[in-house]
Amino acid sequence: MDMQRPLLTVDKLSVSFTMETGIVDAVKQVSFSMHQGQTLALVGESGSGKSVTSGALMGLLPKNARVDPSSQIHFQGTDLLSLPERVLRGYRGGKIAMIFQEPMTSLNPYMPVGEQVAEAIRCHRDVTRQEAMEETLALFERVQLPEPRKRLRHYSHEFSGGQLQRIMIAMALANKPDLLIADEPTTALDVTVQAEVLSLLKEIQAEMGMAILFITHDLGVVRHFADDVVVMCQGEVVEAGHVDKVFHSPEHPYTKMLLDAEPKPGEASEKPQAPVILDAQEIKVRYVLKSNWLGQPSEYLDAVKGISLTLRQGETLGIVGESGSGKSTLGRALMQLLPFSGTVSFDGRKLGDMSARERFELKRHMQMVFQDPYGSLSPRMTIGEIITEPLTVFTQMTKSERIQKARKALDEVRMDPTCINRYPHEFSGGQRQRIAIARALVSEPKFILLDEPTSALDRSVQLTVLELLKDIQRRHHIGYVFISHDLAVVRAISDQVMVMQRGEVVEQGTPEQIFDHPQQAYTQRLISACMMVEDAA
Known part of the structure; x- marks a missing residue:
């Protein structure tokens, strides 16, 4: 140096x-x-x-x-x-080259990735298209992209997040910055x-x-x-x-x-045996990949393969696994947001035995907080309109009653109730996620599915949101299913942890059992990778 x-x-x-x-x-x-x-x-x-x-x-x-x-x-x-x-x-x-945070939005969806990297080479050096493509192939091999020659002709939507980031690294290194x-x-x-x-x-x-x-x-x-x-x-x-x-x-x-903003493991404590709020048995989700000329499915992807789980009132079940493990698909099946086979019972009643009207009314008690607070809140609606929307759908409350409930929900998530007439773009990411939580709380649910609710947030904001969720759970005895790839966050909030790989549960137990004494090789690899990132990068 x-x-x-x-x-x-x-x-x-x-x-x-x-x-x-x-x-x-x-x-x-x-x-x-x-x-x-x-x-x-x-x-x-x-x-x-x-x-x-x-x-x-x-x-x-x-x-x-x-x-x-x-x-x-x-x-x-x-x-x-x-x-x-x-x-x-x-x-x-x-x-000077740059790798951006979100590779999916940094790549042109209409051009094969090989052409995009070759274009970066030809913009700065006098080489033929064939020479640029050969250099691109060498770069794809260098960043360990699977099947590099075949991948030259693929488009960005055909890659995982990790593979896209490798392509962005290859593009950044193309001219040896x-x-x-x-x-x-x-x-x-x-x-x-x-x-x-x-x-x-x-x-x-x-x-x-x-x-x-x-x-x-x-x-x-x-x-x-x-x-x-x-x-x-x-x-x-x-x-x-x-x-x-x-x-x-x-x-x-x-x-x-x-x-000091790193999530700390929660203290193990014996909770009283609460009633089961959610019970799912043999949940399976299958996607059709290809159909024959008659339109009949000929190739499938089994995204969730017969998973069963139970959640008690006031408890948190953490679900972890890599992208593609099926954790978010399982969550959407529990929320009835996609077709599945198996049975889901809520508060002792099977959803399959309910009428359409009963299932609709049940949604008031089953709420969801999504990963992206920027995409899950309508930019055309005020905070008050966003939070009161579930009340408009599920109750006969007057407008003034709904506004009062919205103010109370904002106060619950420690936000100033006077901001009720402002729009989402006027808030930070952490504040938007609090607003999303307030929207889930306003209908007084018994269960909330939290799908990667803190992954886009700063560590200090993550910590605040986690403490907020635990405080709300203590006061209202809400059951959480918390889906995340961040092991530190899952350990900090969960009573039970489920580890998923390729649509199956490979290990399940208390946070202490999973994180301190993992039994399966896959769980050990996840925890080892987490330690490498946090302690040895």
Whole structure:
């Protein structure tokens, strides 16, 4: 590593945005430097200015952004902020490459992935299409994409999240950049895939000698992946230094708060034997993959293979497993959101024996909180309209009565009831998830299915939401089925844990049994990958 001359120097970077409500200062006087081969982690919660900083480095800020004239970004001695767009384009994707957080939205759904990577090569180098495709094939092999030659012709929707992220890494490495910016590259991935992607990045970095600017809100991932860390809060750098110093001797209260925000295992306690609220027996879900020329199914995918479970009032059943294990499909079957075989009983009554009207009325007591708080709330409705919608459907309450219930639900999730007339875009991700929980609570349910409700949230916000859910459960004795790939979160909230793989239950027991004494090889691999991500990246 050349310690004499920094590869990148950011000096007093300030970025503001012109909004309808006025000027918003997103980044304030941020300074740091990087050397060749170094890994620098830029950490902080959503809204801290991390991604705006990386956008300024790449020249990818929106039109309403303004970079202060006194700001300087020097890359290999060149001030990037003074370059015209035509020249900057040569740096972007060539000398500086970027891996974005969500690969599905970063890739063109109308082009085969091989063509997209080859296009990135041809934009920066004078090579033929055939030469670019051969280089792309070599890159796909390098990032360990299965069946690389065949995959050149596939489209983005034909890949898993982990495979898409490998393709994005291949595209970023296509022109052998000196600096790789990785913006939350593992946030939406399973722990096993996270570990594989992080290991792959370190391996390629050692081989190519490039520097990595790693942007994340997950300090567990950073702990041993980075050499140095810069902590940002509300657009400012509040602490910076070697990763060991920052993690073991944090000085700023905000850094200490981030480090303390890891979900802690709940204390084991004997709960009184409550009545069974949900009982499912031999649940099977089968998808048709292909049909013959007569329209009859000829090929199936068994997504859920005869799973049984019981949930008692006031208890939480955590369901974990990698993407494709069938956990979300099982959850949707329990909620009657897709066809399935088997029996589901709620509060002692089989759903199959109920009339259509009875099943409709039952939905008031079976609610769901979805993974994405941005997509599950209508942007055209106020918070009050969103929360009171279940009451409009299931009750005969007057408008004033519904509004009163909505205010009470907002108070339950520790939000100001006066925000009832605001819209979802005016809230942060954590606040939106609280609103989604308030919507589920307003009809006074006995059971809530929580499908990855914290995966898109910062660790500190996750912790707040988990404490909120446990507090609500204690007060109202609601049963939860909590689906997640985040093992730390599941351990913190669950009374029982079910581990799924390929549509089957491979292990089940208390959190202590599953996490401290796993019996099955698959469970051991999941926990080992989680430890690698959090403790050794």
